[in-house]
Amino acid sequence: MAIIVDSDTRLVVQGLTGREGRFHGLRNKAYGTNLVAGVTPGKGGQDVEGVPVFNTVLEAVEEAGANTSLVFVPGPYSADAIYEAVDSGIGTVIAIAEHVPAHEMLRVYNYIQGRGVTLIGPNCPGVLSPEKANVGIIPGEIFSEGKIGLVSRSGTLTYQIGHELTQLGLGNSTIVGIGGDPVVGSSFIDILQKFEDDPETERIVMVGEIGGDEEEKAARFIGAEMSTPVFAYIAGFTAPPGKTMGHAGAIISGSSGTAEAKKEALEAAGITVGTTPTEVAQLVAEAAGVTV
Amino acid sequence: MDLYEYQGKELFKRFGIPVSEGRLATTPEEARAAAEEIGGQVVVKAQVLTGGRGKAGGVKLAEDAADAEQKAADILGLDIRGHVVKKIWIEQASGIAKEYYLSITFDRGEKKPLFMLTTEGGVEIEEVADKNPDAISRLHVDPLEGFQPWQARRLIYGAGIDDPGEQKQILSIIGRLYEAFVQCDAMLCEVNPLIVTPGGEVRALDSKFTVDDNALYRHEDIAAMRDLDAYPPEERVAREKGVTYVKLDGDVGILGNGAGLVMSTLDVIALAGGRAANFCDLGGGGGAEGVVDALEVIASDPQVKSILFNIFGGITRCDEVARGILTALDRMQIDRPIVVRLDGTNAEEGRRLLEESDAPIDVEPTMLDAAKRAVELAAAA
Known part of the structure; x- marks a missing residue:
């Protein structure tokens, strides 16, 4: 098994005829993902290397049986595209673009609650279940199939850690990039729960970074609700106090959002935190009984 | 984007939230003229994008226009948590219950x-x-x-x-x-x-x-309210070129792709005993031109003693980054050593390009090796 995307995924790419959408959509197809349709308003009836293009997502659902959407339209138009996917009956929506206005994501997030939709992103690298499906921009060749779940707020740092795991002979069940924006569709906790429910995922690596308090919340959730062992890495110990959301932002969460605070919260919940990407991979390998 | 007090108040006013009457000034003379127009007691307030200006002496009550001119002269040029005061807001004084x-x-x-x-x-x-x-x-x-x-x-x-x-x-x-x-x-x-x-x-x-x-x-x-003068010169250039750059106070220049990986690189530099001179994210693209621009910005910082490229290709292609480095070295004189680590999309091709060139570049196999090498080179400089 895997989570979010797998061999049952029937993918529609919103924006398949655009430069990025085409490049990555076809790359996902070449990886083995079942790409069934593209959507670009005004280009219905065309095709992209044999993949039919429709004017609306609803047509892609009704005529091509799409159940998962990869949103590859620019940030200012992403929210509209997500609403369209959700309203057309798509159950899994993965939004890649950066620069989606936060207020729009706030409304999208609240809209999809209770509608049984899994939204990943925006501003994320996507989701990869090795040997099953790749939906997004994660370079599939770095990863191999296995039993480690990987969830991260960052893109390239995820690749770095995946690479370190692969070097040690460890594969992944699914790699999920949840995105680094203030409002994203799925939190660490949402993904950790899915990994917890996945019998194939034996260990989990969580990759966080400074800002917000999602890692602290995840730490409490792991301590209270999870039996699958979790390993963590946090980036940003030496980052200067960045452009946070001012005073009000910090007191809501009651956390400073620093890497140190996150590490403490994770360790207090019994989670091992690696100091470098290399070290976290080694810790997982040791726990898995692989000789480093 | 953070706004100055006076800009935020302009927006408040637009939405009908009551604020006191005020004027912006950049010189003591302008402050005097503003205070004359407002009349009576005024408050002279430093406009800086940081907190704690009151304690730093950046807010003062003035009895009249002449006093406002004096107080403005005191406040202009103050350094408040690294922000030099270039603008002041002259506002009608308010009784506070x-x-x-x-x-x-x-x-x-x-x-x-x-x-x-x-x-x-x-x-x-x-x-x-x-x-x-x-x-x-x-x-x-x-x-x-x-x-x-x-x-x-x-x-x-x-x-x-x-x-x-x-x-x-x-x-x-x-x-x-x-x-x-x-x-x-x-x-x-x-x-x-x-x-x-x-x-x-x-x-x-x-x-x-x-x-x-x-x-x-x-x-x-x-x-249009963004004040480019509020940023250090390197950050200003970076912003014009579309490079995400934050100046830090160490001596190892850092260039990577993706905010998380760059932050992780800063941490690894610290673990190797060094200090990063900057945070610089090439972003998702990282074409050759972007690399040239970023390298120019990093090299413009005189504190930089060595430069580390940490690239994990995804959308970014390592061969393009390598070409960017070589192009930049053709165009400008960089007298500081460069250490490069490439992995991911087209990494082999990128490494080959760098190794076959006669440019003085250290190509290291892993992120940790590259960080250690960059720190050594900075220390030796």
């Missing part, structure tokens, strides 16, 4: 806007939250339902504001602040203090206004 606090911000956890109101204003809100959390009246707004007047009533009663005149004015201010927050795509609108004058008039005496960078494309007027 009470100081409240009002804000609306993103609650990232709840994924809803959150209002906070307390009668304990004029001090840092963190302090109130710490010592007397019950004094803060908090309420989330459902972004789909939008703001409803009952929410303002609940906030006001929750904060213990019982004067009917104040209640009426604050009710209106809360509604208008929500409008400003949504219509300006703000991440934070904070009024501290929200004052009550001896005559019972409620007014915003300060503003903290942060606007979502991702929404600036539809707010040309707010985007």
Whole structure:
């Protein structure tokens, strides 16, 4: 098994005829993902290397049986595209673009609650279940199939850690990039729960970074609700106090959002935190009984 | 994007939130003229994008126009937490009977806007939250339902504001602040203090206004408020070239792709005993031109003693990064050693390009090796 995307995924790419959408959509197809349709308003009836293009997502659902959407339209138009996917009956929506206005994501997030939709992103690298499906921009060749779940707020740092795991002979069940924006569709906790429910995922690596308090919340959730062992890495110990959301932002969460605070919260919940990407991979390998 | 007090107040005014009359000045003479126009006592306030200006001597009361000129001369040029004061706001002085606090911000956890109101204003809100959390009246707004007047009533009663005149004015201010927050795509609108004058008039005496960078494309007027002078020169150049760059105080120049990987690189540099000179993210693209621009920005910092490239190709192709490095070395003289680590998309091709060139570049196999090497080279310089 895997989570979010797998061999049952029937993918529609919103924006398949655009430069990025085409490049990555076809790359996902070449990886083995079942790409069934593209959507670009005004280009219905065309095709992209044999993949039919429709004017609306609803047509892609009704005529091509799409159940998962990869949103590859620019940030200012992403929210509209997500609403369209959700309203057309798509159950899994993965939004890649950066620069989606936060207020729009706030409304999208609240809209999809209770509608049984899994939204990943925006501003994320996507989701990869090795040997099953790749939906997004994660370079599939770095990863191999296995039993480690990987969830991260960052893109390239995820690749770095995946690479370190692969070097040690460890594969992944699914790699999920949840995105680094203030409002994203799925939190660490949402993904950790899915990994917890996945019998194939034996260990989990969580990759966080400074800002917000999602890692602290995840730490409490792991301590209270999870039996699958979790390993963590946090980036940003030496980052200067960045452009946070001012005073009000910090007191809501009651956390400073620093890497140190996150590490403490994770360790207090019994989670091992690696100091470098290399070290976290080694810790997982040791726990898995692989000789480093 | 953070706005100056005077810019935030301009937006407040636009949405009908009462503020005191004021003028912007950049010289003591302008301050004098502004004070003359306003008349009577004025407050001279440093405009800086940081807190703590009061304690740093950046806010002073002036008796008249001549005094305003003197106070302006004292404040202009002050260094407040690394920000040099170049602009001052001359504002009509207000009698203050009470100081409240009002804000609306993103609650990232709840994924809803959150209002906070307390009668304990004029001090840092963190302090109130710490010592007397019950004094803060908090309420989330459902972004789909939008703001409803009952929410303002609940906030006001929750904060213990019982004067009917104040209640009426604050009710209106809360509604208008929500409008400003949504219509300006703000991440934070904070009024501290929200004052009550001896005559019972409620007014915003300060503003903290942060606007979502991702929404600036539809707010040309707010985007134009960005003050490039507020950034260090390297950051200004970077911004013009579209490179994400933050100056730090170490000596190892860092260039990577993706914010998480770059932050991780800074940490690894520290573990190797060094200090990073900057945070520089090439972003998702990282074409050859982007690399040239970023390298120019990093090399313009005289503190940089060695330069580390840490690239994990995804969308970014390592061969393009390698070409960018070689192009940059052709175009400009960089007399500091460069260490490069490439992995991911087209990494082999990228490494081959660098190794076959006669450029003095150290190609290292892993992130840790590269960090150690860059630190060694900086220390040896």
